[in-house]
Amino acid sequence: xxxxxxxxxxxxxxxxxxxxxxSVDNRIVSDDVVIDLGSDGEPVGYDIxxxxxxxEAIAEALGYLHQRHAx
Numbered sequence: 234x235x236x237x238x239x240x241x242x243x244x245x246x247x248x249x250x251x252x253x254x255x256s257v258d259n260r261i262v263s264d265d266v267v268i269d270l271g272s273d274g275e276p277v278g279y280d281i282x283x284x285x286x287x288x289e290a291i292a293e294a295l296g297y298l299h300q301r302h303a304x
Contacts, residue, residue: 236298240284247284249294252277252301266290 237250256269
């Protein structure tokens with residue numbers, strides 16, 4: 234699966250869908266970063282508000298994608 238990226242420059246909001254599946258829960262990392270979780274507890278997406286201020290969250294999402302594809 235390729236990542237689905239949705240970026241809105243007017244709000245600097247980025248959503249990175251890292252795998253297929255529905256979100257059944259989420260983990261709030263900060264006021265600006267929420268990780269959507271699948272039924273297995275693994276990430277399905279990263280919702281990053283003010284994305285240009287959170288390169289570490291973008292790097293985490295890309296790292297998760299890399300890990301899934303390397304397996």
